[in-house]
Amino acid sequence: xxxxxxxxxxxxxxxxxxxxxxxxxxxxxxxxxxxxxxxxxxxxxxxxxxxxxxxxxxx
Numbered sequence: 001x002x003x004x005x006x007x008x009x010x011x012x013x014x015x016x017x018x019x020x021x022x023x024x025x026x027x028x029x030x031x032x033x034x035x036x037x038x039x040x041x042x043x044x045x046x047x048x049x050x051x052x053x054x055x056x057x058x059x
Contacts, residue, residue: 023053
């Protein structure tokens, strides 16, 4: 199964609590943080919710 490389490119300041919690669940806390997650429906759902804050590439 493929993996997704996810980078936080915009600040979490002033965002909805739900969106901050989603970013934290992905392991993203500060701008520039990068994480590798499995490409599954759960991860895709998180990306769909906060995609405007992220840069996503496939590995």
